[in-house]
Amino acid sequence: MTQVQVLILGLLLGGVYALMASGLTLLFGVMRVVNLAHAAFIVLAAFLSFFLWEGAGIDPLVSLVVTVPVFFLLGMAIYRTVFPRIEGSPRFTEMTVLMTFGFAFILEGLMSKYFTGIFRQTKPPYAQDAIILGDLYVPTGQLYAAITSAVFLVALWAFLKYTRTGYGVRATMQNRDAAQLVGVDVRRVSTVAFGMGMALAGAAGALISFVFPFYPSRHWQWIAILLSLVVLGGMGSLKGAVVGALGLAVISSFVSTHIGAVWAPITFFGALFLMLMVKPEGLFGKKARA
Amino acid sequence: MTDIRTVDQATAPATEQRVPSSSRWWVLGAVVLFALALPSARFLGSYNYVLQLATIAFMWIALASSWNILGGYTGYISLGHNVFYGVGGYVAGMLLLELGWSPFVTAPLAGLVAMALGLVAGLITYRAHGTSFIISTVAMLLVVTLLMDNWSYLGGSNGLSLPLPGFDVSWLKVPFYYAMLVAAIGAVILGHRVQHSKFGLALRAIASDEVKAEMAGINTRKYKVMAFAISAFFPGVVGALWGYSLSYLRPVIFLIIAVAARMVLMSIVGGRGTVAGPVIGAVLIIAIDEASVSLLGSSELNLAVTGLLLVVTLLFFPLGIVGTLREHNRLPAWLDWD
């Protein structure tokens, strides 16, 4: 396999990871919530796409139309019901870690029980195909996933930069107190942002469904990678999450090819440990305390 | 407005010495005596079941109490603490396979190896705070899992069989019972010692406000690394014993994150940062587990129950049983082990 090939595969993978990580980092940036259940929600969304595929023959890319709004609403509902209780706590972020840790188990337990641990994957025709460009073999499944991912990320960026609510979200991410003082309704912004974070998970789930085989307990491996990415890029920095995802995915692609596929996840963790020793706040992070 | 006074209070020796109420010692003494005598009650209907359950409870008491040193006293939440459990199991198992040494003898050694790993882990992560720290503990767990799964010398993900201990089958469980009991008592005493030492005071200063602790002159790095190491000892010990009692080593027994979750849950439900908390939490969770297995049967829903318990506790009783009772001044003396 040529190096360019490895690079391409890495970038495509990175695109998907970037989408997965973006929701996570948005949640932290706006509300200081660390959602350890993020990947479990992604798996849940993947199951949703899978059942739509199996039951109604709906293409996973089309199922986005269902998963995204459903998870958006789910996200807002969860935020409204659960978080106001712990909002004022002194150790808020730590509480969110533990609580979402609990959620992850609830989700995994329920999914394992009712959907079983069989490996699932949606198999739309493009997931088996590839585009051949000279020497390069570009799997169309991953290509479409990466493109869709890019579309969502661009939409997110545009929303943040050009809409009024987006402005409010950005302001809240940069300085929650200042945002409050200029008249941003931080409670409403947080609810919308949580919904958006979950919506991104919903989108990622639909893509995952044909890119990777999945099963309920797979989420732990993903969340660890995603969290590593987010910490690496700087918690709360969307730019950091994207850069981290692309960069690390490429490196892990090389590791996978030259050392062994099994060791690919170690890339992310190794990079994490390295970053923690050298620059704990991440590439683009601020020195603020979590 | 930096408040120098609170920093001093955090580092001053504890002036409030609670007079140990005599009822507390009576109850504790009675419990320990009972535990020591239990294995002789062979007439009990479900003898083996009871012994096994108690053995497991002792093991979890040791695990939760150890987690509490890092997660409760120091305030650093480790979601991958079972690495030490797994390392202990494998160290003792390999020593048994290669050199024939009984894990009953090598368990403390396994504990020391786990401690060394804890030291390393502390050194890698001492600059991480709050969330980054938690994430790195998860990463640590997954890295070790990956290594174990792929290291053929250790049997990879299929694991290794261990020779059975050479006791008579009819009282096979008894030595493990006593060994775990000793480990449990040891872990609780360790927790108590940490609580009442200058070391423990420093840990609590770090937990309440690390920046102020640093400014007060506490070498936070040293104490955090030490706490990590100390909290790894007993998990290593009980890991060694547990592997032997199963006669089988597989990464998935020790290293799935659900194990870490239970350690966390037990300490939190019982009461973080207290001596009795993890003990109460362990006993309670084991009991709930048994109940839910008999009611719900399968083990997958068990996961959901674990998660639900954690969420509910955090929302409504964040201080845990011991903590909440103490806050309302309703803590019975026999639960106040601090």
Place this chain on the structure above:
Amino acid sequence: MALLEVRNVRAGYGGGPDILTDISIDVEEGRSYCIIGPNGAGKSTLLKTIAGLLRPRDGDILFDGESIAGRRPDQVLATGVCFVPQDRTIFPQMTVRENLVMGGFLLRDKKLVEQRVDELMGRFPRLAERSSQLAQTMSGGEQQMLVMARALMIQPRLMMIDEPSLGLAPQISNQIFDIIRSLSSEMGITVLLIEQNVKKGLDVAEWAFVLDLGTCRFEGSSAEILDDPRIRDLYLGQLAEAAKESGDAE
């Protein structure tokens, strides 16, 4: 009727003790006031409570005759009360211009926002120079100027400022104080200021409230307060003692 009336307010943080025990002040429109008092007297807490960052446990707060106690900060802002807190609450990764635009968040009319930004740039040439610079790269004094200019975007009727000169060199803080003086003298904005440096604070503002132990001990014109020997006692803690002993003969 005073512009702002605080009536017997009691407030504190989280589940903690009352910081404001029973405080009542009247703020007349168009005047500038300085709040002084020892550490822990409740000065910042008072402003935060008025701004809506804290909910009063008792008592009421009236702005223009309407009760605003317990309202959210963005609602309080909409009535024309803005708050400039102690830490320079800039948006670090936005430019100076973007920060000002954010100040006009409540204004729906984009043109109006642009217009006001330009006006403020004119008033604060220092900011105009740094228009496309990231806010986090500016000096403390410039950030303080930015925060105050941002607050002016909605043309507030009452501006509350918490220790504007904190951490600033004397020369810069003098500039800031000049700006604050012009707020009330030129722009007719009512100013409520907290300043640790008593002499400076009473120099900038016309009137003063003296706070201690969560209540307003006394008030008066700056000139009166400055000469009052009780101020010295207050800062040395003797006033509280004397009051206790003589049964609060004030």
